[in-house]
Amino acid sequence: MIDLYYAPTPNGWKVSIMLEECxxxxxxxxxxxxxxxxxTPQFLAINPNAKMPAIVDHDVAGDPVPVFESGAILWYLADKTGRFMPSDPLGRKEAMEWLFWQTGNQGPMAxxxxxxxxxxxxxxxxxxxxxYRGEYERTxxxxxxxxxxxxxILGEYSVADMLSFPWAFIAKNLDVSLDPFPQVQRWRETIKNRPAVRKAIDLMKDRQNKGEHNAGNNPTLYNQDARHLLDI
Ligand SMILES: N[C@@H](CCC(=O)N[C@@H](CS)C(=O)NCC(=O)O)C(=O)O
Structure with a gap:
């Protein structure tokens, strides 16, 4: 059994998609x-970066294994299952490139x-x-x-797609048209219609933040500084 620490956001969906697909x-x-x-100290022991998603894998020999950062989680699960990741060295190199690309470029800009x-x-x-609109459109x-x-992204459907899809999925919410990106539209549509993806995106849908928590009223989430961690 795997514990998933989650909220319904694009970063959370990456991991729910992989778990459902596998x-x-x-x-x-x-x-x-x-x-x-x-x-909480309990959650920081799982993710020292104090963000979700994170998992704890109990299905292991020995102590349960905590994993944080969406890219690392998908890599870990791909290794664990032998699925959605090329097995040859050059294919794995490409997978790693697109994984780092997503978590270092598309994710932060979006x-x-x-x-x-x-x-x-x-x-x-x-x-x-x-x-940020310009940078998002660039990605x-x-x-x-x-x-x-x-x-x-890697030819066959893989963790690279699962990582990059969620932020492309919500382009309209970000007020960005996909009209100039026909290949992205085609790819987004194909992935969106996968049963596992639909199920993953519906997970805890009723808990989505529709704007009721924002920078004006929620300093716990939106106006953080070092004290949020140092004062624990
Ligand atoms: N680089 C991280 C980003 C995770 C992230 O930003 N999570 C946000 C929600 S989408 C979060 O947990 N925010 C809580 C906070 O900032 O305190 C990943 O890919 O896992």
Whole structure:
């Protein structure tokens, strides 16, 4: 059994998608990041970065294994199951490139765009919105190029797609049109219609933040600094 610490966001979906695709038994626990559940000593022992998603794998010889960071979790699960990851050295190299690309580029840029567009203060943020919309669109263009001559990022459906799909899935919420990105649209549609993906995205749907928690009213989530960790 695997414990999944989760909230229904694009970063959370990456892991629920992989668990559903692999058919692994798991128990999903809502991590209430809106009210500070990420800062308990118990959770910090699982993820010292105080964010979800994270998992604890009990299906191992010896002590349970905690894993944090979505990219590392998908890599770990791919190794554990032997699925959704090429096995040859060059294929694994490409998988690693796209994994680092997602977690170092698309994820942070989309995350900041989402923050300033959906949860940030409404005044005085023109530059932030322009900057992060431009960077997010740039990452869509990277995917557009990559998908011009293959069905999925690594050719076959893999962890690379599961990591990059969620932030492309919510483009409309980020006020970004996918019209200039026909390959991304085609790829997004194919992945969206996979039964495992639909199930994963519906997980705890009723707990989604539709804007009720924002920078104006929730300093636990949106105005963090070092003290959030040092004062524990
Ligand atoms: N790089 C991390 C990002 C995780 C992340 O940003 N999680 C957010 C929700 S989408 C979170 O837990 N926020 C709580 C907080 O910032 O206190 C990953 O890919 O796992």
């Amino acid at each position: 058919g692994l038994p798991y128990t999903a626990h809502f991590l209430d990041i809106f009210h500070g559940a990420q800062f 995350g900041q765009l989402s923050h300033f567009r959906m949860y940030g203060p409404k005044d005085g943020q023109d530059y932030a919105l322009t900057r 869509l263009a990277v995917l557009e190029w990559r998908l011009r001559d293959r069905d999925f």
